[in-house]
Amino acid sequence: MTFTALDHQHMAHALRLAERGLFTTQPNPRVGCVIAHGAEVVGAGWHQRAGGPHAEVCALRAAGERARGATAYVTLEPCAHHGRTPPCADALAAAGVARVVVAAEDPFPQVDGRGIEKLRAAGIAVETGLLREAARELNVGFFSRHERGRPWVRLKLAMSLDGRTALGNGESKWITGAAARADVQRWRARSSAILTGSGTVLADDPRLTVRLDEDASLPPPGRESVADPARGQGEGTAHATDWTEVPAAAFVPPLRVVLDRRLRTPAGSHVLDGSAPTLVLHGDGAACADDRFARAECRPVAERDGKLALPAVLAHLAARECNEVHVEAGPALCGALLAEGLADELLLYVAPALLGDDARPLLHLPALRSMDERWNLRLLDLRPLGADLRLRLRPEA
Ligand SMILES: NC(=O)C1=CN([C@@H]2O[C@H](COP(=O)(O)OP(=O)(O)OC[C@H]3O[C@@H](n4cnc5c(N)ncnc54)[C@H](OP(=O)(O)O)[C@@H]3O)[C@@H](O)[C@H]2O)C=CC1
Numbered sequence: 144m145t146f147t148a149l150d151h152q153h154m155a156h157a158l159r160l161a162e163r164g165l166f167t168t169q170p171n172p173r174v175g176c177v178i179a180h181g182a183e184v185v186g187a188g189w190h191q192r193a194g195g196p197h198a199e200v201c202a203l204r205a206a207g208e209r210a211r212g213a214t215a216y217v218t219l220e221p222c223a224h225h226g227r228t229p230p231c232a233d234a235l236a237a238a239g240v241a242r243v244v245v246a247a248e249d250p251f252p253q254v255d256g257r258g259i260e261k262l263r264a265a266g267i268a269v270e271t272g273l274l275r276e277a278a279r280e281l282n283v284g285f286f287s288r289h290e291r292g293r294p295w296v297r298l299k300l301a302m303s304l305d306g307r308t309a310l311g312n313g314e315s316k317w318i319t320g321a322a323a324r325a326d327v328q329r330w331r332a333r334s335s336a337i338l339t340g341s342g343t344v345l346a347d348d349p350r351l352t353v354r355l356d357e358d359a360s361l362p363p364p365g366r367e368s369v370a371d372p373a374r375g376q377g378e379g380t381a382h383a384t385d386w387t388e389v390p391a392a393a394f395v396p397p398l399r400v401v402l403d404r405r406l407r408t409p410a411g412s413h414v415l416d417g418s419a420p421t422l423v424l425h426g427d428g429a430a431c432a433d434d435r436f437a438r439a440e441c442r443p444v445a446e447r448d449g450k451l452a453l454p455a456v457l458a459h460l461a462a463r464e465c466n467e468v469h470v471e472a473g474p475a476l477c478g479a480l481l482a483e484g485l486a487d488e489l490l491l492y493v494a495p496a497l498l499g500d501d502a503r504p505l506l507h508l509p510a511l512r513s514m515d516e517r518w519n520l521r522l523l524d525l526r527p528l529g530a531d532l533r534l535r536l537r538p539e540a
């Protein structure tokens with residue numbers, strides 16, 4: 144398939160619009176749509192929240208009669224089913240769109256090629272795959288959930304230059320500075336769940352909430368600059384060309400998830416304060432009968448070798464429509480996820496400080512006998528944040 148420079152330009156615009164849904168579409172994917180006649184954009188929109196209009200509908204509303212004979216650029220295959228809203232493939236056909244360019248096919252079982260078939264059956268020319276990788280990256284968790292049956296798992300760790308994550312006595316606040324910690328808030332915000340272990344709850348009493356106001360000057364995660372912070376024009380509809388802050392009312396707070404096999408989380412812990420939806424996963428032998436857990440949901444999950452079975456944990460989170468899981472845990476849980484091949488990405492914040500021999504390591508991993516067995520990671524990007532550095536890495540297959 145060959146696409147023109149103009150096709151690329153419109154799809155890139157649609158992707159930037161889709162990105163506006165970064166913090167609000169959960170559990171739905173982030174999707175953008177641009178409708179154009181040649182270089183002229185006649186309608187543009189993005190999906191803002193589950194239950195709200197899809198990107199195509201927002202763009203069609205903006206285009207009105209001018210959608211007839213136009214090309215629609217959509218970052219995800221238009222839906223073919225009656226969900227919370229009617230099928231977008233039907234809406235595009237009814238509006239008389241002549242051509243649809245799709246970035247990525249939708250693996251959602253009720254779509255899965257049917258949207259494209261429907262469009263073709265209506266006589267519309269459909270082309271797929273333009274900027275597919277970028278569209279899949281934006282919805283990495285959505286694709287993971289539907290294609291692998293588990294969420295995308297991102298481990299976040301703050302460490303010193305000598306690879307330490309807390310002092311020997313457990314003290315860890317703070318290793319990294321304010322800019323790095325504010326960046327963490329953005330990654331928390333885009334996630335469906337924030338996962339931790341009982342060890343971190345006991346040592347740190349973390350809140351694990353999203354506090355985006357800690358440094359509002361930062362661009363969104365994964366973006367190095369914000370070229371044009373122009374505002375949108377009404378819900379999900381805009382001709383603006385870049386990312387913008389989302390209305391606080393549309394924000395979907397991530398689920399706090401604590402792995403606590405023996406229910407050691409103390410009464411009065413921040414994670415039990417009801418300030419965010421909270422799930423405590425425990426072993427079969429424990430029961431959440433006491434008042435400690437009045438503001439949290441408790442669920443048993445399978446155990447394996449005296450620990451909670453991590454594949455069962457992730458399957459449970461996928462069943463609850465969690466797309467991206469942000470892990471803020473200690474070396475035990477983070478190491479176990481990596482060793483079991485369940486960590487998809489690492490966000491490492493490196494502070495220019497040394498914490499010494501007695502301090503806690505980054506990850507508990509099995510000892511290796513040969514260099515062939517080592518875990519190799521691929522560096523995706525590197526970014527300074529104040530005095531610290533952020534490394535984003537993915538384990539090599
Ligand atoms: N610098 C940083 O970015 C961070 C540092 N920390 C530091 O880490 C330290 C705590 O680390 P750590 O003790 O390793 O705690 P973790 O947060 O890794 O929690 C580990 C506990 O989780 C429970 N658990 C349940 N299932 C599993 C499983 N399958 N695999 C592993 N653990 C499981 C276990 O307890 P049980 O069997 O009772 O359920 C286990 O002891 C603190 O000092 C804290 O300050 C923590 C977070 C981030």
Ligand SMILES: Nc1c(N[C@@H]2O[C@H](COP(=O)(O)O)[C@@H](O)[C@H]2O)[nH]c(=O)[nH]c1=O
Nearest residue numbers: 301315317318319347349350351352471
């Ligand atoms: N010490 C340390 C971090 N620690 C992480 O932050 C958690 C506290 O979260 P909250 O209570 O929501 O602010 C704590 O339990 C641990 O997971 N993070 C960082 O970015 N830099 C740091 O230096």
